[in-house]
Amino acid sequence: MSIVQDQVKKVIKNVFVAEKENTLQLSEILFTDTIKAVVPLTEKKINWNEISTKEKREKFISEISLQKDEENKIDGEYLLLIPGGVDAHVHFNTPGFEFREDIEHGSYAAACGGNTTIIDMPCTSLPPVTCKENLYNKLEAVKKRSLIDYAFFGGVRGNDFETGLDIKKQIYQLADAGVAGFKAYLISGMETFTDLTKKEMLQVAKWIYETGKPLLVHSEDKNLVLSRQKKLQLKKRNDWKAYCESRDVKAETEAVKTMIDITRKTKCKIHIVHLSSKEALELVRTAKNDGLSISAETCPHYLYFTQKDFENDVIRNYLKTAPPIKSTEDRGALWQGLKDGTISFITTDHAGCNPNLEKSSNNFWEIYGGIPGVEHRVQFLFSEGFLKGKLTLQKTIELLSCNSADYFKLRQKGSITTGKDADFALINLWSSEKIEADKMLSKGKYTPFEGITFNALVGDVYLSGKRIIKNKNQCQSELLGKFIKYNN
Numbered sequence: 001m002s003i004v005q006d007q008v009k010k011v012i013k014n015v016f017v018a019e020k021e022n023t024l025q026l027s028e029i030l031f032t033d034t035i036k037a038v039v040p041l042t043e044k045k046i047n048w049n050e051i052s053t054k055e056k057r058e059k060f061i062s063e064i065s066l067q068k069d070e071e072n073k074i075d076g077e078y079l080l081l082i083p084g085g086v087d088a089h090v091h092f093n094t095p096g097f098e099f100r101e102d103i104e105h106g107s108y109a110a111a112c113g114g115n116t117t118i119i120d121m122p123c124t125s126l127p128p129v130t131c132k133e134n135l136y137n138k139l140e141a142v143k144k145r146s147l148i149d150y151a152f153f154g155g156v157r158g159n160d161f162e163t164g165l166d167i168k169k170q171i172y173q174l175a176d177a178g179v180a181g182f183k184a185y186l187i188s189g190m191e192t193f194t195d196l197t198k199k200e201m202l203q204v205a206k207w208i209y210e211t212g213k214p215l216l217v218h219s220e221d222k223n224l225v226l227s228r229q230k231k232l233q234l235k236k237r238n239d240w241k242a243y244c245e246s247r248d249v250k251a252e253t254e255a256v257k258t259m260i261d262i263t264r265k266t267k268c269k270i271h272i273v274h275l276s277s278k279e280a281l282e283l284v285r286t287a288k289n290d291g292l293s294i295s296a297e298t299c300p301h302y303l304y305f306t307q308k309d310f311e312n313d314v315i316r317n318y319l320k321t322a323p324p325i326k327s328t329e330d331r332g333a334l335w336q337g338l339k340d341g342t343i344s345f346i347t348t349d350h351a352g353c354n355p356n357l358e359k360s361s362n363n364f365w366e367i368y369g370g371i372p373g374v375e376h377r378v379q380f381l382f383s384e385g386f387l388k389g390k391l392t393l394q395k396t397i398e399l400l401s402c403n404s405a406d407y408f409k410l411r412q413k414g415s416i417t418t419g420k421d422a423d424f425a426l427i428n429l430w431s432s433e434k435i436e437a438d439k440m441l442s443k444g445k446y447t448p449f450e451g452i453t454f455n456a457l458v459g460d461v462y463l464s465g466k467r468i469i470k471n472k473n474q475c476q477s478e479l480l481g482k483f484i485k486y487n488n
């Protein structure tokens with residue numbers, strides 16, 4: 001019965017689908033679990049300027065001759081329809097540190113935020129996803145608990161070098177099992193997932209190169225950070241400035257240089273996670289121009305805040321993450337990096353906690369570093385990127401969905417074209433919403449974006465042709481999310 005129903009073709013009418021730059025096409029989408037056709041409803045393409053205000057949009061709608069006899073079609077209400085967001089960097093912590101975040105809360109928050117796929121990090125699970133047995137353990141733990149589709153990164157940790165495990169074999173087996181890439185740290189604060197030395201990183205890159213998958217690296221230089229931290233702590237400094245001094249731009253650039261050197265030597269695809277500074281961005285830009293296999297992502301917090309925001313004691317502790325937020329100049333450069341393609345996509349590095357327990361210390365070193373942002377990413381980029389004229393509509397959607405789906409070979413994702421999974425979200429660009437922690441769906445209800453208004457809303461969300469979110473509510477009794485393998 002359900003198989004037959006799944007194959008019944010559905011139609012969503014009256015949606016704007018983005019095309020090149022800032023043009024759109026009023027369309028209807030025919031779909032089952034995959035997209036069957038994207039049918040234009042008017043001959044003429046529309047420029048965003050023609051519908052950019054509520055009034056212009058009303059006028060546009062009033063001039064369209066509506067067809068009758070369409071009761072069996074879903075009304076898209078003249079909203080923008082985008083491919084479901086792909087957030088390629090989240091910490092949902094199942095199984096493991098679930099007192100901070102878990103797959104149920106995380107995937108629900110992600111879905112309400114317009115995402116239909118996440119890629120979860122290996123380091124905040126217990127056991128961490130460092131071998132195929134641990135991956136299978138994780139797959140079992142998340143089964144029937146996710147509202148949206150998920151892929152996983154494998155991890156390589158220093159602990160396994162110490163105990164003499166066959167890391168090469170672990171990498172190959174994880175690659176065969178379908179992980180989307182491998183995560184490692186040049187500096188880590190986790191006992192259960194320690195960092196690699198530069199020498200180990202080089203060796204690991206050689207092995208990962210053989211798998212064809214990318215190596216994702218937290219890039220801050222350990223020696224620099226720890227030596228400074230020690231000096232600052234001896235001086236009894238435990239304020240936010242001390243933390244930022246210990247992890248400054250140089251800490252990031254030194255690590256990025258290390259990784260550029262490694263990709264030059266090994267040809268391994270290297271991806272710098274959560275890039276935060278102008279100088280590091282320029283290193284990536286030059287390396288890319290030299291033809292090296294290097295890429296980078298950044299996150300909404302680096303694009304919105306500067307260190308001046310640490311002076312605001314309401315959000316100070318919420319804003320702590322690593323690497324720390326930088327300056328106005330760095331922030332501007334990151335926007336430019338998005339625009340010119342140096343930065344490939346936007347992730348959230350979603351990492352929540354119970355703020356009462358772990359975000360309340362007066363000692364900044366002790367505060368948990370992590371921001372839960374998975375539900376704000378899509379509306380953030382439409383509001384602060386597209387609607388403020390920093391990015392085109394096409395670029396905004398690429399940064400939210402297409403580019404990470406491409407990079408991590410999630411071939412059914414990231415595009416509104418025939419044959420792809422019918423994963424999409426409706427976006428209302430004519431309404432606004434004030435961000436309030438109380439309304440958050442993540443387990444940890446806090447955000448540095450508290451009180452900020454975004455001029456974009458996420459509406460209904462569809463996964464594999466089924467509506468999973470309506471009015472921020474889950475509308476399927478079953479959790480339909482499934483494991484998506486990297487597909488070479």
Ligand SMILES: [Zn+2]
Binds near residue numbers: 089091121349351
């Ligand atoms: Zn992370």
